[in-house]
Amino acid sequence: MSMELDQDQINDLKHYYSGLQAVEEGGQKFILIPQLVLPQGCSPQTVEGLLCPSLRDGYTSRLFLSAKVIHKGPGQNWNPADGVMIAGRKWWAVSWKPNNNSHFIGMIKAHLEAFK
Amino acid sequence: MKTIIKIPRHLLEQAQKDLLRPSKFSYERVGFFSTRRSKRKLGVLVHCIAYNPVNDDHYIIDPTVGVRIGPKAITAAMARAINDSVGQIHVHYHGGAGLPHPSTTDSHELPPLLKSLHNANYAQVHGWMVLGDQDAWSEILIPGESDTLIASPVSIIGFPTVVNHRAGSNTVLRKRQRSNARYNRQSFLGFESDRIISEVIVGVVGLGGGGSHIIQQLAHIGFKNFILCDPDRISKSNLNRLVGGTLADIRAKRLKVDIAERTIRRLHKDASVVKHAKKWEDVNQDLIECDLIIGCVDKFWIRRDLEAFCRRHMIPYLDLGMDVHKLLNEQYEIHGQVIISMPGEPCMKCMGFLTEKVLAEEASEYGAAGEKPQVVWSNGLLCSAAVGIVVDLITDWSKAFRNPVFLSFKGSELLLTLDKRLSYLPKSYCCHFPLNQIGDPLFMPL
Numbered sequence: 001m002s003m004e005l006d007q008d009q010i011n012d013l014k015h016y017y018s019g020l021q022a023v024e025e026g027g028q029k030f031i032l033i034p035q036l037v038l039p040q041g042c043s044p045q046t047v048e049g050l051l052c053p054s055l056r057d058g059y060t061s062r063l064f065l066s067a068k069v070i071h072k073g074p075g076q077n078w079n080p081a082d083g084v085m086i087a088g089r090k091w092w093a094v095s096w097k098p099n100n101n102s103h104f105i106g107m108i109k110a111h112l113e114a115f116k
Numbered sequence: 117m118k119t120i121i122k123i124p125r126h127l128l129e130q131a132q133k134d135l136l137r138p139s140k141f142s143y144e145r146v147g148f149f150s151t152r153r154s155k156r157k158l159g160v161l162v163h164c165i166a167y168n169p170v171n172d173d174h175y176i177i178d179p180t181v182g183v184r185i186g187p188k189a190i191t192a193a194m195a196r197a198i199n200d201s202v203g204q205i206h207v208h209y210h211g212g213a214g215l216p217h218p219s220t221t222d223s224h225e226l227p228p229l230l231k232s233l234h235n236a237n238y239a240q241v242h243g244w245m246v247l248g249d250q251d252a253w254s255e256i257l258i259p260g261e262s263d264t265l266i267a268s269p270v271s272i273i274g275f276p277t278v279v280n281h282r283a284g285s286n287t288v289l290r291k292r293q294r295s296n297a298r299y300n301r302q303s304f305l306g307f308e309s310d311r312i313i314s315e316v317i318v319g320v321v322g323l324g325g326g327g328s329h330i331i332q333q334l335a336h337i338g339f340k341n342f343i344l345c346d347p348d349r350i351s352k353s354n355l356n357r358l359v360g361g362t363l364a365d366i367r368a369k370r371l372k373v374d375i376a377e378r379t380i381r382r383l384h385k386d387a388s389v390v391k392h393a394k395k396w397e398d399v400n401q402d403l404i405e406c407d408l409i410i411g412c413v414d415k416f417w418i419r420r421d422l423e424a425f426c427r428r429h430m431i432p433y434l435d436l437g438m439d440v441h442k443l444l445n446e447q448y449e450i451h452g453q454v455i456i457s458m459p460g461e462p463c464m465k466c467m468g469f470l471t472e473k474v475l476a477e478e479a480s481e482y483g484a485a486g487e488k489p490q491v492v493w494s495n496g497l498l499c500s501a502a503v504g505i506v507v508d509l510i511t512d513w514s515k516a517f518r519n520p521v522f523l524s525f526k527g528s529e530l531l532l533t534l535d536k537r538l539s540y541l542p543k544s545y546c547c548h549f550p551l552n553q554i555g556d557p558l559f560m561p562l
Contacts, residue, residue, distance in 0.1 A: 025553065026463075031562070057417065059479070085425060086421075087559075088556065
């Protein structure tokens with residue numbers, strides 16, 4: 001069963017990102033971030049992000065990207081390597097297990113560490 | 117533009133039950149299907165996702181027609197179209213075994229209603245429909261089109277699944293097909309079975325040990341429309357189980373889709389085979405055309421994603437697979453499964469087959485699990501069961517196939533049995549893939 005998205009956390013997230021959208025699939029909710037700016041050195045540096053704020057594939061949360069970016073950060077294992085289909089589109093995520101962080105903003109910041 | 121309307125069987129039965137209730141205000145009743153859509157390359161899939169009865173006090177007594185609804189019923193339908201981002205199809209019941217037809221009054225009075233609904237939400241599909249027992253006549257308006265579509269093909273998705281492609285509605289053709297000696301030994305499948313089987317479009321994802329068995333059997337039975345996906349070429353270690361694969365194929369490094377096509381064409385020169393040496397997600401716009409999809413893949417996460425795709429576009433999904441496990445006593449055991457995941461019915465998560473635990477274990481391997489043991493006989497047994505399910509699903513020959521299927525295989529005992537987890541299934545419909553999430557994904561602003 002999917003978790004409900006906490007409105008206070010969504011409101012906080014809106015201070016950092018505009019145009020947020022939600023989509024649901026397979027009992028999980030996802031937050032679409034249309035303009036996610038990745039750390040310096042990533043190519044491309046701006047992508048679409050799809051945050052899964054709940055447990056998925058053994059990860060407490062996952063941050064999927066619309067492109068398999070080239071970067072020199074520690075998160076070099078793309079898992080799965082060829083991306084996954086979510087809500088009719090292909091997405092990529094690195095294998096990255098950040099410290100437990102129940103706040104959406106904290107989750108995103110922790111995931112971005114993989115690309116620094 | 118080819119448009120197909122899909123109705124979950126339980127929704128159709130809910131509508132038929134409501135529409136057949138006696139009414140004090142009219143000779144018959146009406147209701148509305150809420151719809152969503154999936155865009156395709158050359159058309160649209162229209163999915164009926166909810167049935168909405170018309171309240172008794174929304175009827176108007178008018179003895180000159182079978183039924184008349186008042187402005188409250190139409191306002192309610194328009195409100196649903198706006199508030200729920202859905203289309204609305206006015207529906208009433210004529211019954212009968214074949215394609216029903218509208219009355220003169222229907223054809224005169226209902227098209228203006230269609231235009232009112234379109235004005236309420238022009239981004240969705242609206243229309244009106246006359247229900248039969250296993251088919252429906254309709255007039256619908258697709259967003260962006262100026263002309264309505266009449267009598268689009270209708271598929272009823274459930275146990276059994278009815279695919280009305282309309283192509284074989286010629287009775288002379290049907291008689292000729294029935295006299296085809298090639299299928300005399302399977303005539304018990306039903307008078308219409310040759311036509312049904314030859315029209316259904318089957319997608320097969322994965323053409324190794326499982327998929328090669330599947331397409332061979334389907335072709336023998338008379339299936340002629342295939343959409344095949346597998347990016348791989350045959351290798352020496354496939355020869356122990358890939359049906360149709362030869363030493364010459366190894367030398368030629370032949371694609372598995374080409375071997376599969378060859379197997380089919382040796383039985384049907386006129387078969388329609390759309391083949392892709394690509395991953396399924398890269399050709400999903402072709403797979404959307406399938407009446408059912410069979411997944412012969414070896415990863416849990418691929419099954420999860422394939423099932424989600426099928427649910428979104430209301431396509432029955434049949435999953436099969438096997439694994440060899442080393443036991444604590446150093447012996448080996450073969451485990452396998454055949455599952456049908458039917459839109460609107462329990463999914464592979466509901467059945468306890470796809471769990472967070474198995475997905476997490478698989479993800480922790482980073483896809484580097486190496487080649488897994490596979491053998492031809494257990495693949496063959498599982499595939500034969502899967503083909504049996506497919507044939508029963510679309511021909512309803514046994515009249516007994518009415519529930520979700522989860523078969524488990526134990527190799528050491530050569531046993532294929534109903535999985536015990538079926539008995540723990542929730543009685544309500546699937547909570548992971550509710551009908552209101554069918555159709556192209558809805559990204560809702562936050």
